[in-house]
Amino acid sequence: MEMSLKTNERVQEELEALEAILMDDISISYNERGCPELIKTTIFPSTANEVDKQYVCVTLEVKLPEEYPDCEPLVQLRNPRGLDDSTINHLYKSIKDKCAENVGQPVIFELIDLIRENLTESNLPTCQCAVCLYGFSEGDSFTKTQCFHYFHSYCLANHLSITKRHFQEEQDKLPAWQKSTKGFQATCPVCREMIECDIDELKTAHPPKELESAQKFEVTNDLRLLQERMRQLFSYQKSKGGIIDIEAEENKLLLITQSSEETASSESTEDPGPSLSNLNDPVLENGVLKKSQRCDVKMNSSDR
Template identity: 30%
Template sequence: MDEELIVLKSIYLEDLIISNDKETFVNIRIYSNGDENDFDHDKRLLYVTLIAELPSCYPEIESPKITLCQSRGLKDEQLNELNSLISSCLELNYGSCVLYECIELIRSKLSSYELPHEACAICLTSIDNRNDIIKTNCHHFYHKHCLASYAKLKKVELEEKFQELINNKFFIEKDFRNDIEDPVCRQILSSNIIEQLLSSSSMKIINDNHENEELIRNLSPTMRQWQEKMNALFQQQKEKGGIIDLDRNQEIIFT
């Protein structure tokens, strides 16, 4: 076992954490395959953390207990599939050192998943093209053109607010014109993301009926069901008087 851990440490370096208490634990965050020249793991879309508990009689008598946790961009079915693959790998390699095989098996599978399962939080439709993905510094996924449109609108708002403060001779502590917030968590987007968005050729703002209709047609079945449910609830509340109909009330007042 010690020789296996030495080899793994030489391969994965600081990514692999080994701890010894009553049992030996191996902890590694596994990313999908990326550009071999790109050592910035944070640019990769998917990851999962593998924790292996190695019993004292491993590998001859007992297999390691492997847990997958702290994933990003994976849905439950994919995590279940990864767990099944690990179980099969442990069974096939019983009595042998198996950690490297498990790690690389997961890495290969993550790369096959490729796309995050979350819908774009701006348009609420699925992300089906890897080239149309942008991940923010706070780890949220959007269509590039959706986030670019959002950033352009926010940039205009901030410029107007900044100019208004100057015109009214208010003291401005810092230039906030580039402090564009993430639509989900409101964390300030990094300057690199902003620069990429505002100069992106994929930028387009949906501002006419045709494009809005196209957006509606592309809604996922789940979103369509949600819309129908909300519309039914709205009509129900309206019939019970829970929704104020301004036009109707105005007619009653004038009558």
């Protein structure tokens, strides 16, 4: 009993010190018995308080077992921004070492310091641009959103000009009383938070470098095998009547009756292959082709 009280006091002291240093930037939750359970804080690189120069961040979550500090706390890194998996794994390893070294003493502030040092050293996004899926090379112009997501300025400009155009097209279709009064609002492609940016300025950026040097795609053996497997499955399901016959279904919808013989003769047992391929948006309705556009199906049937 006395031991646990003492432990508790040591923890209490550590937490008070943390609150004094970090103030609103730390949150501590307590369990029903009033013991501290979970400590959370978001850590940024040290950039002399220049928030626009912080390109990475991560939230540290520390769970305190009852025996802490005489055992290691449970540490989780959440919501990493601008950090790839290898950077995070490296951080976890350093955290583990630090905790093991410090059993018996308060370690939370040490952890915060360690993470902040690491972030400061790698204060450039190591993740990929979510739009083109390529990384950030030196000289690439990139944009950090307010929600800490990263894009090549070129890619973000592309996304924003297209969503803005779509928004405008939708607005133009609406009667005056239904039109939005707010105008176009840009959102982050990753988390959909509202973002503020100057599309015209982003548009002046050059395409990312890695993108230009990317390797070409080749058809591999694995790919051939998979294609073959797809063909087999298609034929098998076709023989069981399991393949949707668009033409027949559409005719049903139109309430036109067709003899089953006719339907059967227009079917092909071949995988139809690209039926969506030659088509542009206007002829697609919710992703399905209008009858007149499905030339390949027609071709197959006339082949027979």
